[in-house]
Amino acid sequence: xxxxxxxxxxxxxxxxxxxxxxxxxxxxxxxxxxxxxxxxxxxxxxxxxxxxxxxxxxxxxxxxxxxxxxxxxxxxxxxxxxxxxxxxxxxxxxxxxxxxxxxxxxxxxxxxxxxxxxxxxxxxxxxxxxxxxxxxxxxxxxxxxxxxxxxxxxxxxxxxxxxxxxxxxxxxxxxxxxxxxxxxxxxxxxxxxxxxxxxxxxxxxxxxxxxxxxxxxxxxxxxxxxxxxxxxxxxxxxxxxxxxxxxxxxxxxxxxxxxxxxxxxxxxxxxxxxxxxxxxxxxxxxxxxxxxxxxxxxxxxxxxxxxxxxxxxxxxxxxxxxxxxxxxxxxxxxxxxxxxxxxxxxxxxxxxxxxxxxxxxxxxxxxxxxxxxxxxxxxxxxxxxxxxxxxxxxxxxxxxxxxxxxxxxxxxxxxxxxxxxxxxxxxxxxxxxxxxxxxxxxxxxxxxxxxxxxxxxxxxxxxxxxxxxxxxxxxxxxxxxxxxxxxxxxxxxxxxxxxxxxxxxxxxxxxxxxxxxxxxxxxxxxxxxxx
Numbered sequence: 001x002x003x004x005x006x007x008x009x010x011x012x013x014x015x016x017x018x019x020x021x022x023x024x025x026x027x028x029x030x031x032x033x034x035x036x037x038x039x040x041x042x043x044x045x046x047x048x049x050x051x052x053x054x055x056x057x058x059x060x061x062x063x064x065x066x067x068x069x070x071x072x073x074x075x076x077x078x079x080x081x082x083x084x085x086x087x088x089x090x091x092x093x094x095x096x097x098x099x100x101x102x103x104x105x106x107x108x109x110x111x112x113x114x115x116x117x118x119x120x121x122x123x124x125x126x127x128x129x130x131x132x133x134x135x136x137x138x139x140x141x142x143x144x145x146x147x148x149x150x151x152x153x154x155x156x157x158x159x160x161x162x163x164x165x166x167x168x169x170x171x172x173x174x175x176x177x178x179x180x181x182x183x184x185x186x187x188x189x190x191x192x193x194x195x196x197x198x199x200x201x202x203x204x205x206x207x208x209x210x211x212x213x214x215x216x217x218x219x220x221x222x223x224x225x226x227x228x229x230x231x232x233x234x235x236x237x238x239x240x241x242x243x244x245x246x247x248x249x250x251x252x253x254x255x256x257x258x259x260x261x262x263x264x265x266x267x268x269x270x271x272x273x274x275x276x277x278x279x280x281x282x283x284x285x286x287x288x289x290x291x292x293x294x295x296x297x298x299x300x301x302x303x304x305x306x307x308x309x310x311x312x313x314x315x316x317x318x319x320x321x322x323x324x325x326x327x328x329x330x331x332x333x334x335x336x337x338x339x340x341x342x343x344x345x346x347x348x349x350x351x352x353x354x355x356x357x358x359x360x361x362x363x364x365x366x367x368x369x370x371x372x373x374x375x376x377x378x379x380x381x382x383x384x385x386x387x388x389x390x391x392x393x394x395x396x397x398x399x400x401x402x403x404x405x406x407x408x409x410x411x412x413x414x415x416x417x418x419x420x421x422x423x424x425x426x427x428x429x430x431x432x433x434x435x436x437x438x439x440x441x442x443x444x445x446x447x448x449x450x451x452x453x454x455x456x457x458x459x460x461x462x463x464x465x466x467x468x469x470x471x472x473x474x475x476x477x478x479x480x481x482x483x484x485x486x487x488x489x490x491x492x493x494x495x496x497x498x499x500x501x502x503x504x505x506x507x508x509x510x511x512x513x514x515x516x517x518x519x520x521x522x523x524x525x526x527x528x529x530x531x
Contacts, residue, residue, distance in 0.1 A: 035137070038102060039381065039407055046105075056113065070095050074095065075090060087149055089150055089182055091178065092113070092177075093177060094172050094176035096173050103169075106133060110125075114180075127216065131194075131216075133178070135196070136179060137164060137205075138202055139164050140164035141162075150181070154179070162175050164178070181197065189223070190330070224337050225334070225338045231334060239324040245317035256303065263302070269292050373392060373393055374392050375390070379411065386407050387406075387411055389420070409424060410455070410456070412458040421465065423458050434447070447484070448486070451469065452468065459500040463481070465482070466480070467480065470496065475493055476494060477490040498510040506518045506521050
């Protein structure tokens, strides 16, 4: 049985990746402002589906203007079609009784809303939700900026102390007005104004992270390129419709002119008949004059109706032409944004590669003179035994960096060649899983499919890991590969806090049914037949 990492994760003769670590870079990354989520233990846990339903339920705001419960979660659809200057917006209100305490859950609510309300595909909705939260954090409490960019129908709902979103989870309930700018287009690619939520200040904030948020920015670029393509397609379609409408309007105008000429002719005939009836009073002539007057009136009405129809057709053709020009202009704008941002991303990637090469060259020299940093677990919640991973300078014992993950369970951490293995809650909602942690970034890279008991012991034996699986409150011992894939599960229920002891005859665990049980190491079947 291999050793648990007690304070320093050792790889070969020294600590992990001597060449890649740069202390100044780590300190800079650690100083980057990020959302601070709740890191403790939850008594109640909302499932991912329940969180999505909150967002989906808010989509009815598109019909009624407001949806949800202002004490918990509400959505205001603030739109003024009669005002042309400024953005319309959707405003997510997080009420005082809301229990959300992890930014990922806020993003899940926003993404579910966007998918349900506007038809965004899930990946695009998640990208927009992430940008929207950063946008609202950047402009937190900056009401003058919102007043300058948004319509009065939007800013009427905003307050200077609550507009945007704070970076600390305990400042969200009752103090959040998350503004999502709308473009005025209702299609499933362009309902949200992606240019607004990815402006210069937002991108600068994203570039502060060590990885420059390259993947997230690429997702936004991809969305904008598809917006441009759809805008061009729609502009061509509208231009064709406008051309057809213009041809129809011209045809109707010709018909209206003919109808007016006919009306003028019948009016002259009616006037002549009226004059004849006056000159030679005769019942027959009087009746004929009256009939021609009625014909003239009908002809004039028909001519006016034809002219009105032709005018409406011309207005429709012009409206389609304006919309086509607007779509083409928007497509060109999105294409330009995407092209500019793609160049920025390419530049950042090149600079990161150059910096990486420089670090490797410099690190090769320093590696002969210094010892690489060490990993350890630092308990941040003594009551529940929750820990964060800390990178420590072995010379001074000074911490260089700590992981954003602060829910490693039960002080257990193992090292694999390309990952650290632990039990942790990565979502902030109490869902505990077996996880891989990147030893370079200290970020979670993979999770087990199965939920793990919060009190579970974690044991590594040769090429496998053993942990207690939580199946809706029932607990079983599970055997996992290094890739966190379940290969065996005990039939017998075990206690969530059972010790896992390797013996020459198998694995000893504590069960509910008979106290102790001996299981086969490979299959986890009962080694001793039950009576």
